[in-house]
Amino acid sequence: MYVKKYVKRLFGAVLAAAVCASLCACGNQPETQQSAAAVQATTVAQLAKASGEHRKVIIDTDTGADDASALILAAKQENVEILGVTVLVGNVNLEQSTQNALAALEIAGCDAPVYKGAEETFNGTVKTAFSVFGTDGMGDADLIHPKKQAEKGDAVDFILDTVRNNPNEVEIIALGPATNIAKAIQKAPDDMKKVKRIWSMGTTGLGPGNASPVAEFNVYADADAYKLMLDADLPVTVVGLDMCDGEAAWTDAQFEALEALNETGRFVSKSFGKIREFYKSNGSETVMNCDALAMMCALYPDFVNAVIDTHASCITEKNETYSQVIFYKKGFTYDLVKNNFDYNVTLVTDVNKSAYFNTFLQAIR
Numbered sequence: 001m002y003v004k005k006y007v008k009r010l011f012g013a014v015l016a017a018a019v020c021a022s023l024c025a026c027g028n029q030p031e032t033q034q035s036a037a038a039v040q041a042t043t044v045a046q047l048a049k050a051s052g053e054h055r056k057v058i059i060d061t062d063t064g065a066d067d068a069s070a071l072i073l074a075a076k077q078e079n080v081e082i083l084g085v086t087v088l089v090g091n092v093n094l095e096q097s098t099q100n101a102l103a104a105l106e107i108a109g110c111d112a113p114v115y116k117g118a119e120e121t122f123n124g125t126v127k128t129a130f131s132v133f134g135t136d137g138m139g140d141a142d143l144i145h146p147k148k149q150a151e152k153g154d155a156v157d158f159i160l161d162t163v164r165n166n167p168n169e170v171e172i173i174a175l176g177p178a179t180n181i182a183k184a185i186q187k188a189p190d191d192m193k194k195v196k197r198i199w200s201m202g203t204t205g206l207g208p209g210n211a212s213p214v215a216e217f218n219v220y221a222d223a224d225a226y227k228l229m230l231d232a233d234l235p236v237t238v239v240g241l242d243m244c245d246g247e248a249a250w251t252d253a254q255f256e257a258l259e260a261l262n263e264t265g266r267f268v269s270k271s272f273g274k275i276r277e278f279y280k281s282n283g284s285e286t287v288m289n290c291d292a293l294a295m296m297c298a299l300y301p302d303f304v305n306a307v308i309d310t311h312a313s314c315i316t317e318k319n320e321t322y323s324q325v326i327f328y329k330k331g332f333t334y335d336l337v338k339n340n341f342d343y344n345v346t347l348v349t350d351v352n353k354s355a356y357f358n359t360f361l362q363a364i365r
Contacts, residue, residue, distance in 0.1 A: 055080045055299065056169050056196075058159060060117075061291075062090020062176030062221075063097040064137035065271035068104035069360070070175055070295035072264060075108035076363045077299055082112035083162050083170065086155035089127055090176040090221060092137035094119045100138055102146035107267045108364075111148070117155030118179035122186075122225035132278045139273035159184045160191050167194040173298050174200045175291045177218050182225035185232045198236045201294035202226065203312075203325040205240020205347065214324040216241050219314065223323035227314035230325070230345060237346040238312065238325075239294040248293055248353035249286035252276075257361060264364045293356055297348055303359065306350035311341035 057080060061067040074080055085105065087097045094116055101114050120126045134140035151158070159180065163170050172195060174181060185192045202218040204210075211220035219226045230236065255272065258265035272287060279287050296303050309330040315321045328334065330343040352359075 053079060055171060056083055056166055057081070057298075058084050058086060058162060058170060058172045060086045060088070060155075060159075060172055060174045060176065060180050061097070061101060062088050062092070063100035063104065064091030064131055064133045065139060065268075065275065066133075066289050066291040067091065067175045068100055068138065068271055069268050069289060070173075070291040071101060071104040071110075072108040072268065073292050073295050073360060073363055074173070074299060075105060075110035075112070080299060082110060083166075084151075084158055085112055085114045086117050086159060086180050087114060087150075088118040088155070088176055088180050089120070090218070091131045091133060096136055096144075098150050099144050099146060100136070102148050102150065103138075103144045104267075106146050106148065107264055113158075114148075114150045115153055115155040115158045116150050118177075118183065120179075121177075121222045122179050122182045122228065127221065132275055133271070134274035138271040139275075141270040141273055143267060143271060155180050156183045156187060160188050163194050164188075164191050168196050170194075171196050171298065172198045173295060174198060174202070174218075175294065177221040178202070178225040178229045179222045182222070182228040185228055185234075189232065192232065192234060195234055198229065198234055199294065199298040200229070200236060200238050201291050203238050203240045205238070205242035206327070206349065207240065207242030207245075209324075210241060211323065212320070214321055216323075216325075219325060220323040223314055223316045226323070226325070227316050230312045230314055233342060233344055235344055235346075236312075237298070237307070237348065239290070239297045239348045239351075241288075241290060243297070243348055243351050243353075244288045244290035244293045246353055248351070248356045249288050250357055251286050254357045254361075261361065261365060265361070268364070292360055293351065296356065296359065297351060300359065303352050303355070304348055304350070305352060307346050307348050309343045310345050310347050311343050312345040312347070 059071060059074060059082060074082055085101050087101050098114060098116055105112055131137045136144055138144055202216055204216045209215040211217045255269045258269040276287055310327040313326045315324045327347050328341055333339055
């Protein structure tokens with residue numbers, strides 16, 4: 001049941017075609033890549049750095065290769081303070097997710113603490129993880145040998161303590177299912193009101209799904225948790241699957257550029273080895289990396305071209321639309337639906353896809 005979001009993204013794409021997704025400065029372009037996109041990427045990176053706003057973040061992750069690349073991207077930002085990383089089951093089991101997070105932070109030179117979280121869904125159902133990123137979620141390339149261990153504390157308690165001690169300053173960047181966040185909201189809803197913003201890589205956006213034609217993996221993995229997060233009247237920004245396809249997907253040449261860059265680039269490239277094999281076996285020459293793109297949306301304001309304010313509703317009934325997230329656009333009157341919504345969810349609807357890879361490459365250079 002636990003099938004990684006990119007696996008089923010291929011299935012969703014086929015259906016879509018048939019019918020008509022602690023301060024851590026812890027922060028080379030290959031000659032063949034000197035294109036308009038590369039120039040544009042440089043501009044984006046410079047603007048992001050020039051914004052200069054100090055950011056305090058917690059990163060919540062079910063660490064596979066895509067999540068690891070996002071952790072590395074965050075750790076390379078000079079203005080980003082990663083207060084901690086909270087992990088949960090998803091791509092891989094909880095212990096492997098923890099080890100992967102520790103290894104990714106270590107390769108990035110970041111000593112942010114890591115806390116273990118949910119091993120089951122919000123309602124207590126035990127899930128078995130499955131990943132086409134390899135058995136270890138990181139390409140089975142013998143990359144995961146972290147020297148550091150996870151902290152003793154619980155992820156949910158860490159989230160609540162950190163938000164409580166830094167009111168209206170902490171942003172949570174969620175790269176996996178929303179279980180840890182939902183448990184924190186359930187345990188101390190008033191404290192979670194002090195979160196500055198939650199950034200979620202989840203939902204299909206305005207496109208097709210990967211877990212089903214209408215559902216995305218992170219939401220499907222724990223729809224009850226995602227619904228609770230959306231309904232809690234917290235400021236949430238969603239980056240859906242539809243933002244990381246097309247020009248945003250990574251090519252063989254781009255993975256080769258990572259390999260040639262440095263140790264960090266080789267770590268990222270090798271961690272994607274198994275998923276690249278899987279995509280090729282299904283006729284695709286490119287691979288989506290939605291988690292690092294969502295991280296870029298959160299940390300690089302000028303990477304995002306357009307957003308809409310919405311009311312978001314997550315379907316939890318066990319039917320064909322299970323875990324679909326419906327977005328009601330602010331300012332649009334729906335004939336058959338009551339329109340007295342709150343509009344606390346911002347949906348990213350356009351990003352600088354052509355600049356994505358080169359901006360990532362520059363960040364880890």
